[in-house]
Amino acid sequence: MTAPFDLSDDSVVVVIGTGAGGGVLSNELAQKGVKVVALEAGGRHLPQDFINDEWDSFGQLAWLDPRTTSGDWRVSKDFSGLPAWIVKSVGGTTQHWAGASLRFQEHEWKAASSYGNVQGASLLDWPIDAAEMDPWYSKAEDKLHVTRTGGRPGLPGNNNFKVFEAGAKALGYKDVHTGRMAISSSDDTDRTMCQQTGFCFQGCKWGAKWSAGYHDIEQGEATGNLEVRPQSHVARILHNDEGKVTGVEYFDADGNLQMQKARVVCVAGNSFESPRLLLNSASSMFPDGLANSSGQVGRNYMRHMTGSVYAVFDKPVRFWRGTTMAGIITDEARHDPSRGFVGGYELETLALGLPFMAAFLDPGAWGREFTSALDEYENMAGMWIVGEDMPQETNRVTLNHEVKDQYGLPVVNVHFDDHPNDIAMRNHAYKQGAAVYDAVGATRTFPTPPYPSTHNLGTNRMSENARDGVVNKWGRTHDIPNLYISDGSVFTTGAAENPTLTIVALAIRQADHLASELSAGNL
Amino acid sequence: MSKTQSPRGLTRRELLSQTTALGASFVVGAGFIASGDAAWAMETTSLKPETFATLVQLARDIYPHDKVGDEYYVVAVKGYDTADAAPGIEAGIAALNAAAQGMGNASYLDTAWERDRVDILRGMENSAFFQQIRGGLVTGLYNQKAVWPIFGYEGSSFEFGGYIDRGFNDINWL
Numbered sequence A: 001m002t003a004p005f006d007l008s009d010d011s012v013v014v015v016i017g018t019g020a021g022g023g024v025l026s027n028e029l030a031q032k033g034v035k036v037v038a039l040e041a042g043g044r045h046l047p048q049d050f051i052n053d054e055w056d057s058f059g060q061l062a063w064l065d066p067r068t069t070s071g072d073w074r075v076s077k078d079f080s081g082l083p084a085w086i087v088k089s090v091g092g093t094t095q096h097w098a099g100a101s102l103r104f105q106e107h108e109w110k111a112a113s114s115y116g117n118v119q120g121a122s123l124l125d126w127p128i129d130a131a132e133m134d135p136w137y138s139k140a141e142d143k144l145h146v147t148r149t150g151g152r153p154g155l156p157g158n159n160n161f162k163v164f165e166a167g168a169k170a171l172g173y174k175d176v177h178t179g180r181m182a183i184s185s186s187d188d189t190d191r192t193m194c195q196q197t198g199f200c201f202q203g204c205k206w207g208a209k210w211s212a213g214y215h216d217i218e219q220g221e222a223t224g225n226l227e228v229r230p231q232s233h234v235a236r237i238l239h240n241d242e243g244k245v246t247g248v249e250y251f252d253a254d255g256n257l258q259m260q261k262a263r264v265v266c267v268a269g270n271s272f273e274s275p276r277l278l279l280n281s282a283s284s285m286f287p288d289g290l291a292n293s294s295g296q297v298g299r300n301y302m303r304h305m306t307g308s309v310y311a312v313f314d315k316p317v318r319f320w321r322g323t324t325m326a327g328i329i330t331d332e333a334r335h336d337p338s339r340g341f342v343g344g345y346e347l348e349t350l351a352l353g354l355p356f357m358a359a360f361l362d363p364g365a366w367g368r369e370f371t372s373a374l375d376e377y378e379n380m381a382g383m384w385i386v387g388e389d390m391p392q393e394t395n396r397v398t399l400n401h402e403v404k405d406q407y408g409l410p411v412v413n414v415h416f417d418d419h420p421n422d423i424a425m426r427n428h429a430y431k432q433g434a435a436v437y438d439a440v441g442a443t444r445t446f447p448t449p450p451y452p453s454t455h456n457l458g459t460n461r462m463s464e465n466a467r468d469g470v471v472n473k474w475g476r477t478h479d480i481p482n483l484y485i486s487d488g489s490v491f492t493t494g495a496a497e498n499p500t501l502t503i504v505a506l507a508i509r510q511a512d513h514l515a516s517e518l519s520a521g522n523l
Numbered sequence B: 001m002s003k004t005q006s007p008r009g010l011t012r013r014e015l016l017s018q019t020t021a022l023g024a025s026f027v028v029g030a031g032f033i034a035s036g037d038a039a040w041a042m043e044t045t046s047l048k049p050e051t052f053a054t055l056v057q058l059a060r061d062i063y064p065h066d067k068v069g070d071e072y073y074v075v076a077v078k079g080y081d082t083a084d085a086a087p088g089i090e091a092g093i094a095a096l097n098a099a100a101q102g103m104g105n106a107s108y109l110d111t112a113w114e115r116d117r118v119d120i121l122r123g124m125e126n127s128a129f130f131q132q133i134r135g136g137l138v139t140g141l142y143n144q145k146a147v148w149p150i151f152g153y154e155g156s157s158f159e160f161g162g163y164i165d166r167g168f169n170d171i172n173w174l
């Protein structure tokens, strides 16, 4: 029972993007009786449509509209037109995320206070803290069915995990387990239990893993309060003379320009498209783009300090079998400057199929050093490194007026330079990751460079003061009272943890705030 | 998509007797090319057969896997045998042969040791031609489903019920 709303209905909340932020927000608002039109650039892909094949799935789900890159990060050299590996589909990147669902540590909400002055970093404390977030995290964990929370059992360990765990223990690490995963680990719920298929990055064909696309969106539509319009690419946010937003212009599935009126607009297009939309909506009243009086729109782009460590053994591992990322060591997540950097990192199991391994193990490499590694594919184990990176004002998403997308709109350029703290942390993590595998007899290890970004954060950051950021503690823009940001771009700092549980918790909290503001007549 | 079979009527003995040796490959008459052991054979339409044979060797030298037969490298580069792509490939292979001659060899295929061929490639690895061939191979070679079993990779698993009952945790040597 999907609700059809009129283009001229100015009582609706328009949500742009239906990923972790926008998909959850749309459902939560609909559950509270708020009328929502969700505009999503991608199409609808349900579990039965997903493909157990890396490149075919990439073609089906990935955001492939043009983008450009600059800066000293290696992605800019290896994948210059693909700064991020994210999704264009109803459900956004939650369609093929791995499901690792971790809370921030308490000190990470206050990074500036915790780490002190770090040269070149634009650190800032979040205007919210761990205590305030605790109940929202609990709601998010229940929504996502996160394992090892709310009494839910952990997932069983696969071959890749067993190697990882044995190495971690041999090395003296204490906190290693199969992770807190948004993947069903028992048959007691309405979600199918994980069948260890091993294609979590291609979309879970069992629906065992949570996705906004087939969980929240369907629940929201069932209320009759939510209309999702797929293949609807928002081009511009419109405003009136009072400086309030009034609606959006978007290209529909046939490429025709439409105008949807709105009472409130919530932007949730991921950390490249959200600032792009604000900048592309510049007007004579807001010449630098919407909500940009601080000049912070697009700045402080964060992607997490990442990298991978793969290892070869003299016997088979077959690490592609089973859940892609159900394994974690959290011992290095603490803040301990004696290691030579501030903040911390997590080590998480990771496997790629042969086609992606060939593309990502050492991009650009050739010859026997490279191929002798792939020859041992069956004997490989692997882990991913994810740690807190330093926000920098100059790491930045800007409009590239030289390059236009299929609608004639300027695309984004993504500029990123590693901070010395990121490099020190990555080198530490490479060493520790290799040591884990060496402890169980690895014959060769590979410190693999970062892939195109999967975690994209910070380009519309949250701040106490309007001069320091783009949105306040509710995700409401400092400049425009009925314009909200609802995705990972609001992150003030990145913390060491995978971001999605926090994006979801913030979206649930924002829905609560919006519903009460709406009923109080403040919007 | 996959290799073409030897044309009807041509026996392996005839094939070998009519051919000119070209590294591990043989050119048989106009446009027809086959491997020494007849594991694969194809007719080129736009590229000179010598050029194609060199391209196959180049592909193997970029991503050498001793357990992967030539037929997979053939499939990986077959797409360059078109009217559009051929001029660029002919020019690239000509440059490769010129580099080989500069090192005292008759041609790239006549450069007998892999290490010497790799030396030639190191000298041109930043060229657009080399990068085109290398980049194309990343998917052209490793995304061939027929290649996966050689590496042990099992591919799609949903239709078999995942690995929950098929060894997701069967490691026994730790």
Ligand SMILES: Cc1cc2nc3c(=O)[nH]c(=O)nc-3n(C[C@H](O)[C@H](O)[C@H](O)COP(=O)(O)OP(=O)(O)OC[C@H]3O[C@@H](n4cnc5c(N)ncnc54)[C@H](O)[C@@H]3O)c2cc1C
Binding pocket: A016, A017, A018, A019, A020, A021, A022, A039, A040, A041, A042, A085, A086, A087, A088, A089, A090, A091, A092, A093, A094, A096, A097, A098, A099, A100, A101, A102, A201, A232, A233, A234, A235, A268, A269, A270, A271, A273, A274, A277, A325, A453, A454, A455, A456, A486, A487, A488, A489, A498, A499, A500, A501, A503
């Ligand atoms: C391979 C992979 C694995 C991951 N694993 C994990 C993990 O284990 N744990 C974790 O926490 N995170 C993980 N992530 C990250 C996680 O997916 C993202 O952090 C999260 O989905 C971001 O949410 P979002 O709402 O900011 O954006 P998205 O989820 O990307 O949603 C944005 C949506 O907006 C749409 N959109 C953009 N522009 C427009 C426009 N102009 N008009 C209309 N629609 C638009 C997009 O099409 C998209 O659907 C992973 C990501 C990847 C790629």
Ligand code: SF4
Binding pocket: A183, A193, A194, A195, A196, A197, A198, A199, A200, A201, A203, A204, A205, A206, A207, A208, A209, A322, A323, A324, B162
């Ligand atoms: S391993 Fe589990 S969660 Fe991942 S795709 Fe398969 S069934 Fe889904």
